[in-house]
Amino acid sequence: MPNYRLIVMTNPVEGREQEFNDWYSKQHLSDICKLDHFISAQRFKVAFPEGGPHKYCAIYNVEAPSAEAAMGSLMAGIPNMFISDAFDMASQSSVMVEELGPVVSG
Numbered sequence: 778m779p780n781y782r783l784i785v786m787t788n789p790v791e792g793r794e795q796e797f798n799d800w801y802s803k804q805h806l807s808d809i810c811k812l813d814h815f816i817s818a819q820r821f822k823v824a825f826p827e828g829g830p831h832k833y834c835a836i837y838n839v840e841a842p843s844a845e846a847a848m849g850s851l852m853a854g855i856p857n858m859f860i861s862d863a864f865d866m867a868s869q870s871s872v873m874v875e876e877l878g879p880v881v882s883g
Contacts, residue, residue: 780876781839781847783815785869786823786831793863798833800861806835808858813850814841831870844873 789797806818821834841847860866 778840778842779844781841781844781873782876783837783839783847783851783871783873785835785837785871787833787835788831788865788868789833790863790865797861797863800859800863801833801835804859805861809837809851809854812854814839814847815850816840831868839873844875848873 787801802820806820809815810818816838818835818837821836823829823832823834839847841850
């Protein structure tokens with residue numbers, strides 16, 4: 778089965794960063810990982826470039842027969858989840874990528 782990564786770039790609503798981080802880390806990641814095909818997730822704070830368009834990133838590991846199947850599971854599950862209004866939905870950006878080969882290390 779193909780492996781994918783869903784990369785989601787996010788921002789909090791101004792003045793609500795702690796609320797956003799608490800919700801995202803303590804609830805949202807695990808809510809997403811309960812969906813079919815979503816295996817694990819991890820959050821990151823953007824380190825470079827500082828002052829860029831996004832402050833945070835989440836990367837979800839996905840195993841699905843297709844990217845469309847994974848996104849279908851996500852779209853079906855989102856309406857049933859609590860989404861904090863501290864999440865600036867208008868500024869979020871996401872992309873799903875498919876693994877092309879193994880991890881390489883030196």
